[in-house]
Amino acid sequence: MSLEVKVCVLFGFGINCDRETAAVFEMVGGVSERLHVNRLVQGERNLSEFDILAVPGGFSFGDHLGSGRLLGNRLRFALRDQLQQFVTDGKPIIGICNGFQALVKTGLLPGPSEASLEPDLIQRASLTLNNTGRYEDRWVTLEFDSQSPCIWTKNIQRIECPVRHGEGRFVMPTAEDFNNLEANHQLTVRYVDPVTTIGEGIQDELLPFPISPNGSMRNVAGICDATGLVFGLMPHPEAFYSMWLHPEHTSMDIGEDWEGEGLQIFRNAVEYVRSQR
Amino acid sequence: MQEVRVEVTPLQTDGMRDVLGDVVQRQLFADHGIDVGKVRSIRGYLIRSSYSASEIEPRVQDIFSDPIIEFGAADTPLLEDKNFFPSPPALTVTVGFKPGVTDNPGAAANDGFKVLFPDGDSFISxxxxxxxxxxxxDIDHDWLASTLFNGLIEKSILTTKEQLESGNATYLTYPERPSIERQAPSIINLELADEELIRLSTEGLLALNLNEMQTIRDHYRDEPTRAARTNIGISPNAPTDVELECLAQTWSEHCKHKIFASKIHHIDRETNEDTVIDSLFKTHIMKPTHDMAKEVDWLLSVFHDNSGVIAWNDDWSICMKAETHNSPSALDPYGGAMTGIVGVNRDILGTGLGARPIANTDVFCFGPPNWTGELPSTLFHPSRVLRGVHAGVRVGGNESGIPTINGSIVFDERYIGKPLVYCGTVGLMPRRLADGRESHEKNPIPGDLVYMVGGRVGSDGIHGATFSSLELTDESPSSAVQIGDPITQKKMMDMLLEARDACLITCTTDNGAGGLSSSIGEMAEYTNGCEIDLGKVPLKQEGLSSWEILVSESQERMTVAVAPKDKDAFEALAQLHEVEATQVATFTNTGYFHVKHGEETVAYLPITFLHDGVPQLELESEWTPPQHVAFTPPNDLDQSILLKEMLARPNIASKETWVRQYDHEVIAQTVVKPFVGVERDGPGDAGLIAPIHGNSQGIVVSCGIAPRYSDIDAGAMVAASIDEAVRNAVCVGVDIDKMAGLDNFCWPDPIESEKTPDGKFKLAQLVRANRELERICRAYHLPCVSGKDSMKNDYGVWPNKISIPPTMLFSLFGNQPDVRKTATSNFKHHGERIYLVGTTFDELGASEVAFHLKERGDVEGIGGQVPLLEDPKSQLDVYRKLSAAIQNGLIRTAHDCSEGGLAVALAEMCIGGRCGAIVDIDGIGGGDAFTRLWSESLGRIIISVEAQHELDFVEIMEGADIHLIGMVTESSEFTVEDGYDTIIQADVDELTTSWKGALDMTGVVE
Incomplete structure (x- = not known):
């Protein structure tokens, strides 16, 4: 087996964060390839060649008919077998922003409640228009559930990074749906008030705009499936790979280490793959 | 073919919202102060396919509606569904597209539909x-509907409660495009009297003058021409309609910049100068740049390509282009602006062998958003123009994945007649491709195949170039308006960049103004000829005539040349990306632009005549300085109150609501963002990006615009614009020795005629503007590498004509050595020393404060000394020192001092830092305290420096005019003193409220 951790970064059809997503995996020791969705659909390549799958942000198909929906359909109908095999093989998947929307609409997130089940590709949640009705680019503060099974977020408590979306409000039909995910610690990452103590920021009650930029139920920013391998979030950790991308870096004394807080998420996945060998 | 209607509406269960409806309610409140109550939305899809409603119904949730948040149904009008509308709504306004108008949601829906229903053709509206x-x-139904749609491109149906109750509701039907029959090319007789020639030009929207029409006529009198034409089998003595249209596009003001190329007889009544200028462009723009090119090695490609290219480092070059899309944006703000931004993206993609767009800039000039005065019936209210234009560039930029990193919005009453929509894009490309070719150079050879890539050709966008070369009237054609399709373009961009890197491209350019006639016509100059077959061009609708196919400006198209050996690889790549690419022409070296439709030759024009045949205009210019009542401010004003008013002036107020809706961080490279400071809401001066992931070398992008000064002197306007762009760039630490500029002129018609009796004056303004452009750029060693002009920015007919103030946007892009060492405008820490770099003069003429007090009725006029830049050479030296201080890490706070002078700049720095400052303006320059507070003298930047670096800073600035003016404090007070007098004392939170509230315009968010 090759020692390389191979990362498939999807692109095409309006995905537009593929370059930086590929770059951050390289920064943490992965070997990224930007791969057009159709190279998989047409059978020229296969997901089984890769160890990690990343579905980056963007405006796939212009987000018409709902964000991520048409890309989700391509994955659900044209790549169904490859995708199910990838998950069954226990390989990590991340969806960021539009990629998260696509994974939710594909049904990979949150997925069936028991970790042992094969993905059934049934949609159980959705991401809908921000309460403001506006697309916005702004930095938010995120806090992570330390007990989450998510392999992507180990040892990360709180980070800042930007959101850039018009449809980031996470919703599910009932409170029970949320309670179940919360009990499984699948509500991996939430928007929190930056003035709160680290580790104590997470709350269920709706936070005001702009602390919660979209009005997500229970302030959810991202979730994982029951296995903890599939992870999706609206904010963009890849957009905070270096401190020079932080909005206030000119007020900080940074010294020599300019690594941004977002990079650890990607490093976790690469290290997880290595640890499984 | 069957037609099935699918409707979708948000669920109304607990926690679900109808955000689209909420937004309509809020915006009507924000713009008109009217509360219309609850609004609900329904999205509709009209599907034409071989599938029936009963086949589609079970899959509605797989394609059209989201099962968690929406309800969708086939062939069931939701308005009549009691579950969603227990009682019929008072009024329902349904808005759909007119036939032939780009319907992006429809195209996307159809894409999704075909995944599940692949048999046969399908169409969705x-x-x-x-x-x-x-x-x-009391709300007028027609008025309400008019706020929701644009009759030029959309249609609407109003459904009342009564109609629903009586079962008489009507529903929108599929927009049927009437079939058209292709017209065979006609022969146009030009052997006519002069007035007939002019009528031919006017009625045909050709925008050619008499001399140009005569030049074309004379071409067909030439015996060798006639012989060649007989030989090829086309009408020997007269042009075909295809040829005449092609010449009109190629020779349009829009494409040939005839005013900038004209011979101008210039008289100056002040100095008695009487001279002739042979081309403003060659004299004042091209020559200075070419002179500068002899001194540096980084100017790779200037003026001749779609954008100007400079070497950024050994591996990468960068390019930039800015365009205007004013006329289309006046007619349809949304579609016009969107095609503006995606159009300039294509200019970058069409530079060299293709550059990748990495950053957008947007600068708009609008009428005041709170305008309550008269409005001609054919014009939109400025707030609607603002919303529409903003939405267009937002969708165009965001969906293309290109961050919008810099821009501005300027307001003036005269832009009600014609808004200015400047869209700029920066591109990045490798210096060399894998096969060793330099990617900024095109290198086609005869025999190369010419592809049209991307969208198809339709009747939308015919006559855009010639139309924009005419003034706007009630009769302006709707075919000039289009809606962009960013996703089709994004797919094309992905594909072409892959083709470039695979070394498959020998030449490329975009299809913008003039369509294929311009794109292939321009590229054919490289090999000296081409042969096009219009019969091969994929059409949106059958039946277009040859001339329409040739000149249509349908969007999202690139023209790409490929060597015959690479044909298969190129076409395979297009197929992979689901991009249409069709070979429509071949390069030749015959010397002719040869157009066939099938076997028939429909145009046969010598390349030299097509490109160099247009006769030079000869114009008259005469400068008499305009007379203004002098600005004499009352001496009893409370400056603290005045500061709050100034911060709320639309030209100064925060545009955060609008700018945040642009993605300014996609691609993960934006180092200095549009908003900075502790609450991330202080103004950013220039955009700074580090586009190579992991590498800290940066690119600065900034702009300057100062149209108010044109009221006194358009030359001063230009000098101020350039200096502002440079100041902004210096504020983030630009590399002074590697920066390049773009000049984008927007002028009212400067040709004297019955329609424009003051044409000589407007042309003299242009002359003075160009002279200042040359003077400042030479002194700053700032080469203009690309530019554009839009010369007919007027509305209506003399004497009721509204002309824009002469406006030049100056955009700058340059190197920044290390983005880890840069500065932002927000004050950082208590105790930092505040310095003013530069000298303050008594320069309040046409200042923002003068306009403010005049609009308030406090003063009679805005006249006086307009800011000048008398010694730009030594100014550059100051900038070099300050940039060095930032690059050395001594300075991390710097802010440009412009509209509203020192008072506004300092207030903005306090707002960004949410901290106070105490400042003394005694001794910083000439004039009384009012003058020193509000004067807009150029060359000034405010910095703050930590005490430990102060001496080093002072040392590095030796020889520059710097003034220690104060200190950053922990308090929330902003205090300005003049010696012993306190002249401003204001609470920073209150200043923040004034600055941020004025242009919020969001309505209330629950």
Whole structure:
């Protein structure tokens, strides 16, 4: 087996964060390839060649008919077998922003409640228009559930990074749906008030705009499936790979280490793959 | 073919919202102060396919509606569904597209539909219904509908409660495009009297003058021409309609910049100068740049390509282009602006062998958003123009994945007649491709195949170039308006960049103004000829005539040349990306632009005549300085109150609501963002990006615009614009020795005629503007590498004509050595020393404060000394020192001092830092305290420096005019003193409220 951790970064059809997503995996020791969705659909390549799958942000198909929906359909109908095999093989998947929307609409997130089940590709949640009705680019503060099974977020408590979306409000039909995910610690990452103590920021009650930029139920920013391998979030950790991308870096004394807080998420996945060998 | 209607509406269960409806309610409140009550939305899809409603119904949730948040149904009008509308809404406005108008949601829906329903052709048209549940009685239904759609491109149906109750509701039907029959090319007789020639030009929207029409006529009198034409089998003595249209496009003001190329007889009544200028462009723009090119090695490609290219480092070059899309944006703000931004993206993609767009800039000039004065019936209210234009560039930029990193919005009453929509894009490309070719150079050879890539050709966008070369009137054609399709373009961009890197491209350019006639016509100059077959061009609609196919400006198209050996690889790549690429022409070296439609030759024009045949205009210019009542401010003003008013002036107020809706961080490279400071809401001066992931070398992008000064002197306007762009760039630490500029002129018609009796004056303004452009750029060693002009920015007919103030946007892009060492405008820490770099003069003429006090009725006029830049050479030296101080890490706070002078700049720095400052303006320059507070003298930047670096800073600035003016404090007070007098004392939170509230315009968010 090759020692390389191979990362498939999807692109095409309006995905537009593929370059930086590929770059951050390289920064943490992965070997990224930007791969057009159709190279998989047409059978020229296969997901089984890769160890990690990343579905980056963007405006796939212009987000018409709902964000991520048409890309989700391509994955659900044209790549169904490859995708199910990838998950069954226990390989990590991340969806960021539009990629998260696509994974939710594909049904990979949150997925069936028991970790042992094969993905059934049934949609159980959705991401809908921000309460403001506006697309916005702004930095938010995120806090992570330390007990989450998510392999992507180990040892990360709180980070800042930007959101850039018009449809980031996470919703599910009932409170029970949320309670179940919360009990499984699948509500991996939430928007929190930056003035709160680290580790104590997470709350269920709706936070005001702009602390919660979209009005997500229970302030959810991202979730994982029951296995903890599939992870999706609206904010963009890849957009905070270096401190020079932080909005206030000119007020900080940074010294020599300019690594941004977002990079650890990607490093976790690469290290997880290595640890499984 | 069957037609099935699918409708979708948000669920109304606990926690679900109808955000689209909420937004309509809020915006009507924000713009008109009217509360229309609850609004609900329905999205509709009209599907034409071989599938029936019963086949589609089970898959509605797989394609059209989201099962968690929406309800969707086939062939069931939701308005009549009691579950969603227990009682019929008071009024429902349904808005759909007119036939032939780009319907992006429809195209996307059809893409999704085909995944599940692949058999046969399918077509989908979309609409949206806004249901006003309980409308107040006094609201006029037609007025309400008019706020929701644009009749030029959309149609609407109004459904009342009564109609629903009586079962008489009507529904939108599929927008049927009437079939058209292709017209065979006609022969146009030009052997006519002069007035007939002019009529031919006017009625045909050719925008050619008499001399140009005569030049074309004379071409067909030439015996060798006639012989060649007989030989090829085309009418020997007269042009075909294809040829005449092709010449009109190629020779349009829009494409040939005839005013900038004209011979101008210039008289100056002040100095008695009487001279002739042979081309403003060659004299004042091209020559200075070419002179500068002899001194540096980084100017790779200037003026001749779609954008100007400079070497950024050994591996990468960068390019930039800015365009205007004013006329289309006046007619349809949304579609016009969107095609503006995606169009300039294509200029970058069409530079060299293709550059990748990495950053956008947007600068708009509008009428005041709170305008309550008269409005000609054919013009939109400025707030609607603002919303529409903003939405267009937002969608165009965001969906293309290109961050918008810099821009501005300027307001003036005269832009009500014609808004200015400047869209700029920066591109990045490798210096060399894998096969060793330099990617900024095109290198086609005869025999190369020419592809049209991307969208198809339709009747939308015919006559855009010639139309924009005419003034706007009631009769302006709707075919000039289009809606962009960013996703089709994004797919094309992905594909072409892959083709470039695979070394498959020998030449490329975009299809913008003039369509294929311009794109292939321009590229054919490289090999000296081409042969096009219009019969091969994929059409949106059958039946277009040859001339329409040739000149249509349908969007999202690139023209790409490929060597015959690479044909298969190129076509395979297009197929992979689901991009249409069709070979429509071949390069030749015959010397002719040879156009066939099938076997028939429909145009046969010598390349030299097509490109160099247009006769030079000869114009008259005469400068008499305009007379203004002098600005004499009252001496009893409370400056603290005045500061709050100034911060709320639309030209100064925060545009955060608008700018945040642009993605300014996609691609993960934006180092200095549009908003900075502790609350991330202080103004950013220039955009700074580090586009190579992991590498800290940066690119600065900034702009300057100062149209108010044109009221006194358009030359001063230009100098101020350039200096502002440079100041902004210096504020983030630009590399002074590697920066390049772009000049984008927007002028009212400067050709004297019955329609424009003051043409000589407007042309003299242009002369003075160009002279200042040359003077400042030479002194700053700032080469202009690309530019554009838009010369007919007027509305209406003399004497009721509205002309814009002469406006030049100056955009700058340059190197920044290390983005880890940069500065932002927000004050950082208590105790930092505040310095003013530069000298303050008594320069209040046409200042923002003068306009403010005049609009308030406090003063009679805005006249006086306009800011000048008398010694730009030594100014550059100051900038070099300050940039060095930033690059050395000594300075991390710097802010440009412009509209509203020192007072506004300092207030903005306090707002960004949410901290106070105490400042003394005694001794910083000439004039009384009012003058020193509000004067807009150029060359000034405010910095703050930590005490430990102060001496080093002072040392590095030796020889520059710097003034220690104060200190950053922990308090929330902003205090300005003049010696012993306190002249401003203001609470920073209150200043923040004034600055941020004025242009919020969001309505209330629950």
């Amino acid at each position: 979309t609409y949206v219904s806004y249901a006003f549940l309980q409308l107040p009685d």
